Amino acid sequence: MNLVIVNTSCANLASVDFAFKRLGVTPVISADPTVIRSAERVVLPGVGTAGAAMRELNRLQLVGTLQRLSQPLLGICLGMQMLTRQSAELRDGQPVSCLNLIPTEVERMPKALDLPLPHMGWNRTEVSEHPLFKGFGEGEAAPYFYYVHSFAAPLSQQSIARCDYTQPFSAAIAQNNFMGVQFHPERSGEAGARVLQNFLEISC
Amino acid sequence: MLAKRIIPCLDVRDGQVVKGVQFRNHEIVGDIVPLAQGYAAAGADELVFYDITASSDERVVDKSWVSRVAEVINIPFAVAGGIKSVAAARDILAMGADKISINTPALRDPDLINTLVDEFGQQCIVIGIDSFYNQQSGDYEVHQFTGDEARSGKTNWQTSDWVQEVIRRGAGEIVLNCMNQDGVRRGYDIEQLKNVRKQCTVPLIASGGAGSMEHFYEVFSQAQVDGALAASVFHKAVIQIPQLKDYLRAQGISIRP
Numbered sequence: 001m002n003l004v005i006v007n008t009s010c011a012n013l014a015s016v017d018f019a020f021k022r023l024g025v026t027p028v029i030s031a032d033p034t035v036i037r038s039a040e041r042v043v044l045p046g047v048g049t050a051g052a053a054m055r056e057l058n059r060l061q062l063v064g065t066l067q068r069l070s071q072p073l074l075g076i077c078l079g080m081q082m083l084t085r086q087s088a089e090l091r092d093g094q095p096v097s098c099l100n101l102i103p104t105e106v107e108r109m110p111k112a113l114d115l116p117l118p119h120m121g122w123n124r125t126e127v128s129e130h131p132l133f134k135g136f137g138e139g140e141a142a143p144y145f146y147y148v149h150s151f152a153a154p155l156s157q158q159s160i161a162r163c164d165y166t167q168p169f170s171a172a173i174a175q176n177n178f179m180g181v182q183f184h185p186e187r188s189g190e191a192g193a194r195v196l197q198n199f200l201e202i203s204c
Numbered sequence: 205m206l207a208k209r210i211i212p213c214l215d216v217r218d219g220q221v222v223k224g225v226q227f228r229n230h231e232i233v234g235d236i237v238p239l240a241q242g243y244a245a246a247g248a249d250e251l252v253f254y255d256i257t258a259s260s261d262e263r264v265v266d267k268s269w270v271s272r273v274a275e276v277i278n279i280p281f282a283v284a285g286g287i288k289s290v291a292a293a294r295d296i297l298a299m300g301a302d303k304i305s306i307n308t309p310a311l312r313d314p315d316l317i318n319t320l321v322d323e324f325g326q327q328c329i330v331i332g333i334d335s336f337y338n339q340q341s342g343d344y345e346v347h348q349f350t351g352d353e354a355r356s357g358k359t360n361w362q363t364s365d366w367v368q369e370v371i372r373r374g375a376g377e378i379v380l381n382c383m384n385q386d387g388v389r390r391g392y393d394i395e396q397l398k399n400v401r402k403q404c405t406v407p408l409i410a411s412g413g414a415g416s417m418e419h420f421y422e423v424f425s426q427a428q429v430d431g432a433l434a435a436s437v438f439h440k441a442v443i444q445i446p447q448l449k450d451y452l453r454a455q456g457i458s459i460r461p
C-alpha cells in the first residue's frame with residue numbers, strides 16, 4: 001500500500017506515521033505534489049490552528065493538488081476541518097477559507113457551564129455504516145475515541161459519525177473520496193486502529 | 205459522555221522510571237518503554253512522563269525515548285521536564301508526543317506559555333503547577349524546581365492567581381499537583397481541587413495523593429476533575445487499572461471501557 005502523509009510541517013506527523021506502521025504499512029511523508037498525486041491513500045494530519053495550516057498548504061502550493069485528488073483521503077482533526085468550506089477559527093479577524101471539499105463549515109464549540117474547553121479526552125461516538133466504521137457492529141457498545149479540539153463541524157448531511165460535548169457535532173464527515181475524523185484515530189487505542197485499517201481497505 | 209481519564213505518571217530520571225516520596229529518595233521502577241506499553245494495554249487513558257531532573261540541572265536531556273514510546277503506544281501521552289523554548293517543544297512534539305507540559309520554565313518566563321500556544325495550538329500545551337498548602341499562613345503557594353531539593357522553593361504566586369494567569373495566556377490543560385499529598389497515598393486534596401475547579405475553564409487533572417480506588421471516586425465525584433493522575437499505586441501494583449475502571453464504572457463514573 002502506497003500511503004502518503006502530507007507533510008504540513010505540523011507537529012503530529014510522527015504519531016500518525018507510527019500508527020500506520022503498527023498496521024504494517026510504511027507511509028511516505030511528503031509535500032511533493034507528484035508524490036501525493038501518485039499515492040493510493042493520502043492522509044492529511046494537522047495540529048495547530050486553521051490559519052497556520054492553510055497558510056502552510058498555500059506556501060507549499062498544495063491546495064490545487066489536494067482538491068483534485070480522486071483516491072481516498074483522510075483528514076485527521078485539524079486536517080478534517082481543512083476539508084470544509086471554512087473555519088471560524090479567526091486569522092486577522094477573518095474566518096479562514098479551507099479546501100472546500102466537503103460542504104460544511106467549522107464553528108467554535110459553544111461554552112457551557114461546567115464543561116471545560118478544549119474538548120479533551122475519550123468520548124463515546126455514534127458511528128454510521130460508512131465503510132470507515134466497518135466492524136463497529138450493532139449490539140456492540142459505541143466506541144470511545146480520543147478528541148482534542150475547540151472547533152467542530154455541526155451535524156449535517158455529510159456527518160458519518162456523531163459525538164456530543166456541549167452539543168452534538170460531527171465526529172466524522174465524508175463526501176466522495178474525502179473523509180475526515182475530528183478525533184485522533186492514531187491515539188484512540190484499538191478502536192482508532194480499526195478506523196485506520198478500514199481506511200486502508202476502503203475503495204472509492 | 206466524555207470519560208474521566210485515568211493517567212499513570214512515569215517520573216523519568218536518566219532514561220529510567222523512578223518514584224520518590226514527596227519528591228525525594230528516588231528509587232528505580234523500571235524501563236520506560238515496557239512500562240508505557242503495559243499501562244496502555246491495561247486501559248490507561250493517557251500517560252505523562254516527567255523528566256524530573258531536567259529543569260533543575262540546566263542541561264539538555266536525551267529525549268530519544270519519546271519516539272520509542274510513540275512507536276509502541278496507541279494512547280495519548282504528554283512529556284514534561286526542561287522544555288524552555290519553542291525549539292525544544294517542537295523536537296518533543298516531532299518525536300510523537302501529543303502534549304508538552306511546562307512547569308518551572310513557565311514560572312521563570314510566563315511569556316513562554318503564550319508563545320508555545322501561538323506556535324503549536326492550545327490543545328498541546330499543558331501547565332503543571334506544584335501547589336503547597338502552608339498551614340501557618342493558610343495560603344496555597346506555587347513552588348518551583350521541585351525536582352531538585354537544593355533549588356526547590358516557593359514563588360511569589362498564590363495558586364489561584366497562577367491558575368488564572370496560565371489560563372489567560374492560553375494553556376490548554378492544567379495538572380495541579382498538591383504537594384502536601386504527594387506520594388503519601390492519603391487521598392487527593394479534594395478541597396483545593398474543588399476550589400481550583402470552580403475557576404478553571406480548561407481541563408483540570410488532579411495529582412498527588414492517590415492511595416486507593418476510593419480516592420479516585422472521591423476526586424471525580426466531589427472535585428469534578430477531568431482526569432486523575434497517579435504514580436506509585438500503579439507502579440507498585442497497589443491498584444490495577446482494569447479493576448479501578450470496573451469499580452469507578454460501578455459507582456456511576458463515566459469511564460472508557
